[in-house]
Amino acid sequence: MTGKRQVGMIVGIIGATGYTGSELVRLLLGHPAITGFSLASVSHKGSRIEQIYPHFLKLLSAPLKEAEDVIAESALVFAALPTGVGEEYARLCFDKGVPYIDLSADFRFGGDEQTYEAWYGKRYRYPDLHDVSVYGLPELNRERIRGARIIGNPGCYPTGSALGVLPALAHGIAKGAPLIIDAASGITGGGREPAPAYHYPQAADSLTPYKVGSHRHIPEISRTLALCAGKAVPVIFTPHLAPMNRGILSTIYVPLSEEWQVQSSDTAFRFPPSPLIHEKAGAIRGCYEDFYRNEAFVRILPDGLSAATNRVRASNFCDISIHLDASGSTLIVVSAIDNMVKGACGQAIQNMNILFGFDEKAGLSGVPSSF
Amino acid sequence: MTGKRQVGMIVGIIGATGYTGSELVRLLLGHPAITGFSLASVSHKGSRIEQIYPHFLKLLSAPLKEAEDVIAESALVFAALPTGVGEEYARLCFDKGVPYIDLSADFRFGGDEQTYEAWYGKRYRYPDLHDVSVYGLPELNRERIRGARIIGNPGCYPTGSALGVLPALAHGIAKGAPLIIDAASGITGGGREPAPAYHYPQAADSLTPYKVGSHRHIPEISRTLALCAGKAVPVIFTPHLAPMNRGILSTIYVPLSEEWQVQSSDTAFRFPPSPLIHEKAGAIRGCYEDFYRNEAFVRILPDGLSAATNRVRASNFCDISIHLDASGSTLIVVSAIDNMVKGACGQAIQNMNILFGFDEKAGLSGVPSSF
C-alpha cells in the first residue's frame, strides 16, 4: 500500500465537524506521524474547523473542503459519517489505493449483506468493497487489519461488549444460553445534532433505556462474538442513556458452562459469598488476563475493583472487572470504555497505527482524566 | 390502635437530620392530617431542624430532641436510622401503643432471623416485635398494613424490583430461571454522609457498579418475590451508582415461561422485530395493567414509552414499561421510582395513610418534576 510506513503524512477526515470528526482531530493533533489534516464537511463547507470548534484555536486552522479533494491529498481517510453514505467514498479511496477507515456501521458486516439489509434497510452498492473490508477490532482481528484497505470501525457498544465477552468464549467459560448485556452510554453517543433526548433539561439528572430489545448494535455484537465462538451467540442487549458526557459501561451476564460453575453444598446464597465463589472468580480473571496479556489498551482490574467510566475517560483504555453472582452460576463482567475514544476515534487511530505499522499507541497515550 | 383515624396529629421522626428524615419532613409538610412534628436527632440534638436544613426556613421551625421525648408525644413514629439501631425504639413504641414505621432494613425480614443475621451479621434482640411486624409494600401487603403496629418499610431497590416483577410472577409469565435485575441509583441513595464514592468529582459524569453479586438487597428482593410466587425466586442483582440526585431505574430480565414464549418460525432475530413480539408484549402489558388496576402510584406505560427516572422525580409514582427481547424469549421490564419517595419516604407515608385510614394519596400528591 502506497501510504504505508510513511512518516509525516496528511490524514483526511470526511465528516470533520461531527463529534467523531472533531474527536479524531483532537487525538490526531498529538500523533507524531501526522503532519497535516485535510478536512471535509458537507454542512460547513467553506468555513474553517476552528470556527466550528473554537477549542482548536491556536492548535489547528484548516479549511473545510469537498470530500473528493480530501481523498485526493490524504494518505489515509477516516469517514466520520452517518451510516448509509460511506460506500461512495470507500469506492473512491479504494480505487486510488488510499486506505479507508469507516466509523459508521456501513462496513461492519463484511460479506453478510443480509444482516446489514435486515437491520439498516439498505443493500450494498459495491459488494466487492465489503468482501475485502476488515472489522477493525484489533484485539480480535489484528493480523487482518495489518493488510486492510477498508476497515469497518466497530460500534461503541459492540466494542465494550465484545471485549468483555471474548475471553469467556475463547476459554469455554460461557454456556450457550443467551448473554444479557445491560449497557449505558454518555450523551455524546447521540452525536452533535440537538434533539429532544439530548436536550440538557431532558437528559440531565435522569436515566432511561431506549430501543429496548431492538437496538441496531445487536446483530453487530452477535456477529462479533460468533467470530470468536465459531457459532451463533444469542444476545439480549439493552442500551441506556446516562447523564454524563462520555463513557459506556456494560454489565454483562454470562451463564457459566458446567465445568466453570461453582458446585458445592457450600455455595448457598449467603453473605459474604462462599470463598469458592471468590476463588472461581479469580480463576476466570486469570483467563482474562491471559487473553489480553499483550494488549496495550485492555486492563483487567484486580479483585475488589469495579470498572467505572471515569477511570477511562478521554483515553483508549477498556477496563474490565470480573465478578460472580452470589450463587456461582453466572459470570458478571463489567467493561468500561470512553465511547468517543476506544468506542470510536481512538480505536480508528489504533487501526490506522496497525495498518501503517506505527507504534500501536501513537496518538493514544492520553492518560485518563479521572475527574 | 389509639392513634388511628385522628386528624390533626403530631408525627415523630427519629433520625430527622439524615436525608430520609428531611425528606419525610418535606413530604409531610403537605399532609393535611399532620399538624405538628416532633423530631429527634442524635448528631444535632439541641439545634433546630431549619439550622441543619435551611430550605425549611419559613416552613418549619422545630427543635431536635431526644428520641424518647419524640416517642412520648407522637401519634406515630418514623425511624429514619441506619440499619441495626431501630429495635430499641420499636420496643418503646410498641409498648406504648404508638405505631412504628422503620425505614432501615431492621424490620424487613419478619420472623426470618436467619436471613437477617446472615446478611446483616446481627441477631434479633426482640423476636416478638419481628413476628408482628409487616413488610410495608402496599401493593403486596395492603391488608396486613392496615392493622400493623410495626412496619418494615421496603428498601429502595427492592421496591423498584418487586413492583416490576410481581405481576409476572402472579400471572405465571416468569419461568423459574434466575431473574437478572440491573439497577442504578441516584447518589442520594448513599445518604447524607460525605464519602469518597459520593464526592462530586468522583461521582459526577461517571457510572459505576458496586457490591456486584453481593448487595444486601438481594435477600430482601428474593424474599419479597417469594411471598408472591410461593416459592424461592433466585435473583441476580447488580446495583450501579449513576450521576443524578434521585431515582432508581431497574432493568429486569425475566425468562418467559413456555406458555408465554413467542414460538413461531417468524420470530427470527430481525429488525424491526416480528409483529408477534409486539403482540405478546401487549398481552403482558395487559396483565400488568390488570394487576395494578387499583393502585394509585403504579403507572404501566403505554407501548412505545420506556420508564425514565425524570418522569417520577420527586413523586411517589413507580413507572413500569414492558418490552420483549428480539427473540421473544425474555421479558424486559423497566421500572423507575424516586429512591427517596416511593423508594423510602413516600412509601412510608403511604403506609402511614393505610394504617391510619387516611386517603392513601394524602401528602403524596406531588406532581413529578420532569425537569
Added chain:
Amino acid sequence: MTGKRQVGMIVGIIGATGYTGSELVRLLLGHPAITGFSLASVSHKGSRIEQIYPHFLKLLSAPLKEAEDVIAESALVFAALPTGVGEEYARLCFDKGVPYIDLSADFRFGGDEQTYEAWYGKRYRYPDLHDVSVYGLPELNRERIRGARIIGNPGCYPTGSALGVLPALAHGIAKGAPLIIDAASGITGGGREPAPAYHYPQAADSLTPYKVGSHRHIPEISRTLALCAGKAVPVIFTPHLAPMNRGILSTIYVPLSEEWQVQSSDTAFRFPPSPLIHEKAGAIRGCYEDFYRNEAFVRILPDGLSAATNRVRASNFCDISIHLDASGSTLIVVSAIDNMVKGACGQAIQNMNILFGFDEKAGLSGVPSSF
C-alpha cells in the same frame, strides 16, 4: 371582574406544551381552587397533554385545543408563549372580561412602547391594553395586581435581580453608581426547544456567559428598579448558563451611599474583616427583613448563610443573603430563585391568587427539594 373569587374554576393555558406551560400545569394541579384545565398548543393541537408530557399520566388527561376555545371556557388565561405573539390573545381576553396573565415580555413595559420597540424591534398593536396592564411583581405592585385585567409577568432574571435590590433602593442604601448584576441560570431557562447551547454535551460540566452587555432583560431590570427608586437606575447585567436544570443565582454589587459606607481607620483590607463590616452588614440585613416582613415568599437568610439555588428548587421562594465586601464600600446581595417557579410560573400563580383574592400561597406550598 366576573371570574373573581369564584372557587372551583377552570383555568386556561395558551402554549401549554412549552416548559412554562407544563410547569403551570404541574403547579396548578395542586391548587385547591382549580377544578379544570383548558389547554391550547399550536405545535401539538389534537394531541393530549399526557402524550407530550407523560409524567402527567394518571394526573391529567386533557386535549390540546385552539386558543380561542380556551379563552371561551376559562375563568383566567395564562399565556406561556414566546415574546411577540401575545397581543391578540390579550385583546380577546380583555374584550371578554377574562383576566390575562402573559409570561412573555410583551406586557412588561406598560405604556413605555419606546423601550419595548428599542429592545424587541416591534411596535404595540393595541396600546390601550398596555396602558391598563400591570407589571406582576407582587412584592412591588400587589395593590395594582389586585385590580388588574392584564398582567405582564416579570422575567426570570428581573425577578431575582429586583427582589435583591429593591430594599437597598427603598432604604437609600444604594449610591447612584451603576449596579452590577452577575447572574447564572439553569438550562430550562432556554425553553423546551433543542438547540446547540442546550445540547447536553455542550451545556454539561461547563459555565459560559452569553449576550454579555446586551441581554434583553437589562431594560426590564432598569425599569423595575426605577419604579422603586423614582429615577433611572443604570444596570450592568451579565447572564451565564450554568449546568443545572433549574435556578437563577444573582450576585449583585451595589455601591453603598455615603451614609452607609463603613468609614473607619479600622476597615483596612484584612482577614477576617473588621467587626464594623459585620455590624454594617447586619444593619442592612435588618432593612431587608423589614422590607419583606409580610412577604410569604422572600426569605432573608441569617448571617453566615449564602443563598444557593438548591434551597429554593421547585419552590416559589426567593432567598436573599446580605454581605459586604472586605473594604466596606460595596453591598453584595445574593438572590436565588427557581427560574421556573418564582421566575415564571409560580409568580404567575401568585399573581392569579392576588387577582382572585385567593390565599396568596395557594398552589405554591411546594417545599424546596434541596437534593
Added chain:
Amino acid sequence: MTGKRQVGMIVGIIGATGYTGSELVRLLLGHPAITGFSLASVSHKGSRIEQIYPHFLKLLSAPLKEAEDVIAESALVFAALPTGVGEEYARLCFDKGVPYIDLSADFRFGGDEQTYEAWYGKRYRYPDLHDVSVYGLPELNRERIRGARIIGNPGCYPTGSALGVLPALAHGIAKGAPLIIDAASGITGGGREPAPAYHYPQAADSLTPYKVGSHRHIPEISRTLALCAGKAVPVIFTPHLAPMNRGILSTIYVPLSEEWQVQSSDTAFRFPPSPLIHEKAGAIRGCYEDFYRNEAFVRILPDGLSAATNRVRASNFCDISIHLDASGSTLIVVSAIDNMVKGACGQAIQNMNILFGFDEKAGLSGVPSSF
C-alpha cells in the same frame, strides 16, 4: 543549578495522592523529558500510586515514599500540599540545590510576610526562602522564573483573574475604581477530601457563592495586579461553586479610564448597542492580543465568542473574551481556565519548563476536550 537542562530526569511530587498531585502525574506522564517519578504521600505511605488512583494502571506503578527520600532523588520537586506545611520541604530542597515549586499559597507572597500573616494566620519560619522565591505566573514573571530556585505557583482564581486584567492595567484601560471579579469554580477546586459542600447531592444541580467578601485569594489577586499596575489595585471578589468537575470562569468588571470610555450622544442605552461600543471593544481586544502576542497558552477570542470553561477543559489554555457594557462605561472581561491545569498543575509544569529551559509547551500539548 545542577538539575538544569538535563533530559531524562526524575521528578519528585510531595503530596502525590491529592488531586493536584495526581493531576501532576497525569500531565507529566506525557512530558518528553521526564523519565521517572519519585512520589511522597503522608496519608498513603507504603501504598503504590496505582492503588490509590487505579486510572494509572498500566501507565505508572510507583511506591509512595517519605518526602525526604523524594527530595534526595529528584531533579525538581513539586509540593502539592495544603497551605502551611511547605516551608520545611522548601528548606531541604533549597539547601540541596533542588528547584522547588510549591502549589500552595505558602510562597505566593515573597517578602510580604505581613499580608501572608494577616490572611493565613501564620508567620514565616524561613524568611530568606521567601525573599528568593518567585511568583510563578509566566505571563508576568517569565524572566525571573528562569533563574528561580523556589517558585510560588499562583492560585487558581488569581491566575484566571490576573490574566484577564493585566493588559487592561498595562494599557491604561482600567480606571482606579475597584475591580469586581465574579468567578465560579468546578468542584475539584475543593480537593480530594469529601466534605458536605462537595457531597454530590449537595453540589449537583446548584450554584452557590462562598466566602463572599473575604476569600483568601483576594490579597493574592490584589498583589499580582499591583505588580503590573505599580500601585494598589482594590478588588472585590466573589467565588462560587458550580456543578462541574473542572474549570474557573471569571467575569470581571473593569471601570474604564476616561480616555477609553465611549463618549458620544449616540451611546444611549439601547439594543443593539451603538456601533461605537463595538468599535471600542475591538480596540481593547487589540490591546489584549498585543499583550499576549507571544504567549502560547492565552487565547484572545474573536468578536462574537464568549469564554467558556468547556473549551479549555483538561488543557493549559486561558481563554479571554472582551466585551463592553451597553453604556460603554465598563469593560467586561471573561476568562476561562481549567482550574487543575492552568490554575494549578499545568502552570506548575510550565514553570518547570521555563526554569529548565525546556520547550514551554512540553507536557502541555493536551488539546481541550470540549465535550
